Amino acid sequence: MASKEPLVISDKNQMRKWSRRMRSQGKTIGLVPTMGYLHEGHISLIRQAHNLADVIAVSIYVNPGQFSPTEDLSTYPSDFDGDIRKLMAVSGGVDVVFHPHNLYDYGSNTKKTKSGSDNDGVVLSCIEEKGMGHETWVRVENLEKGLCGKSRPIFFRGVATIVTKLFNIVEPDVAVFGKKDYQQWRIIQRMVRDLDFSVEVIGSEITRESDGLAMSSRNVHLLPEERKKALSISKSLLGAKSAAENGQVNCEKLRNLVIQAVSEAGGRIDYAEIVDQESLETVESIKSPAVFCVAAWFGKVRLIDNMEINL
Amino acid sequence: MASKEPLVISDKNQMRKWSRRMRSQGKTIGLVPTMGYLHEGHISLIRQAHNLADVIAVSIYVNPGQFSPTEDLSTYPSDFDGDIRKLMAVSGGVDVVFHPHNLYDYGSNTKKTKSGSDNDGVVLSCIEEKGMGHETWVRVENLEKGLCGKSRPIFFRGVATIVTKLFNIVEPDVAVFGKKDYQQWRIIQRMVRDLDFSVEVIGSEITRESDGLAMSSRNVHLLPEERKKALSISKSLLGAKSAAENGQVNCEKLRNLVIQAVSEAGGRIDYAEIVDQESLETVESIKSPAVFCVAAWFGKVRLIDNMEINL
Known part of the structure; x- marks a missing residue:
């Protein structure tokens, strides 16, 4: 079933403008943050968002802030055209795809800096490796520690930070996360509570292949x-x-x-x-x-x- | 010159509701965050906010998150009635005073937790000391280190976090900070850039007593x-x-x-x-x-x- 083609926005100011126009029309905004290469798991999040909000924004952005330099940022799969086709096939479609180029590029305000964490013995992300000026990080200090946090010590710092950025740009009323990333979902919930974000965070059940493999x-x-x-x-x-x-x-x-x-x-x-x-x-x-x-x-x-x- | 009495709001949801009502009326919102015990320095920030926004919110909240247990939280001066009188004397007054009781109390969602920073050798704030469930902190990792950050290692973590909370609750268009807290002003500017807050941060000149002492x-x-x-x-x-x-x-x-x-x-x-x-x-x-x-x-x-x- 073909559906409407989503508006694709790459500029963050335009994205916020779109959201504010929707809100001024009395519409509630649902956000589904993704790193692209969409599969049925993502689609199920979008379906859930449709039940909860009037208009749907899907962000597609592979966030360098949650990858360490030794991880698989460069080989993370992507297929933007395929993603758009899949989004058009969703019943009700999606209204906007937010597809920024680089959310850590602050233009003339960006200045190469020393790493912010060099004194703390913290493994750094691809952001620090590239000497970008970004130096503000959101940390959910207890929940970020166990499970995936042990082998990926900067992962949830990167996740909490990019989600903060996306929330501030898209200004959604509700955001849907997959429970497959269980720790991530709990961290975002806690962050929203602790930082008083006005966003309802929903955890959506894991989608599995017919043989049981969790989609990823x-x-x-x-x-x-x-x-x-x-x-x-x-x-x-x-x-x-x-x-x-x-x-x-x-x-x-x-x-x-x-x-x-x-x-x-x-x-x-x-x-x-x-x-x-x-x-x-x-x-x-x-x-x-x-x-x-x-x-x-x-x-x-x-x-x-x-x-x-x-x- | 007597002016209008400000509306006093202590509940964060009511505060956000007020801001959204103002915005829906096309008004821009200016925020002046303070810890109360107002003096002419604060008043100058409010005057500046009047030049930049249609309606003015002043927050009065002594933030335990930026005090270490050995610092002067308990003796920090306060005089809420006097503050309201001073605000009424400002030309144009202020529209709302946000005066929350405890911005780290999450009701039934709050659970005593271990300190989030116990592994990191970080001195803790009054929040962790009280075993509150709050565990999310915003850190501006380079700028927070020098100057006041050396002798007050958790100070700017607390400042960045409470300002994030206030921004998420009040949703201002512009926020005015005093340049007397120079490092704080720069940290908030950087945080707003790095986390894509839609808030213009203004630094206002230091107000001094007639003999030159910076007001505090x-x-x-x-x-x-x-x-x-x-x-x-x-x-x-x-x-x-x-x-x-x-x-x-x-x-x-x-x-x-x-x-x-x-x-x-x-x-x-x-x-x-x-x-x-x-x-x-x-x-x-x-x-x-x-x-x-x-x-x-x-x-x-x-x-x-x-x-x-x-x-």
């Missing part, structure tokens, strides 16, 4: 053999969830189910943790709503997945 | 004798500026003029630095717009002052 733009990099092996993540998570529902609430044992299955399939576990759904603190035994979060490498691809366990 | 709410704590001695700051800064204008551009020599004068008057220098007006990096010789920044203790009172030097 990075899946495209998996070799066919790796893709099969990667199914061990969702399968073992489902097994652990089911075991918990059948009375096995000992997290050590549940974790071992997943670690063993993924390792046997040839994956390299980054972490497999069962944490409280809100505080993301490790739990030893499942007594309250928990979430089982996994990150593992298959070949050169790092995949994440998770499953909520509500007993 | 903390001056009330100076004993009469200390107050006299404290004049050594502004006098020696003026001397240094005049020396620079007469050809003495060696910063070491200029700094010694001030350090010597303040020390001889019985002040204890925290810092006396000549820095670039934008980067706030120390300069050795004045070749481009610089600012001479001083912090010194007189008795139990820490005072700051500065003078721009544009040769």
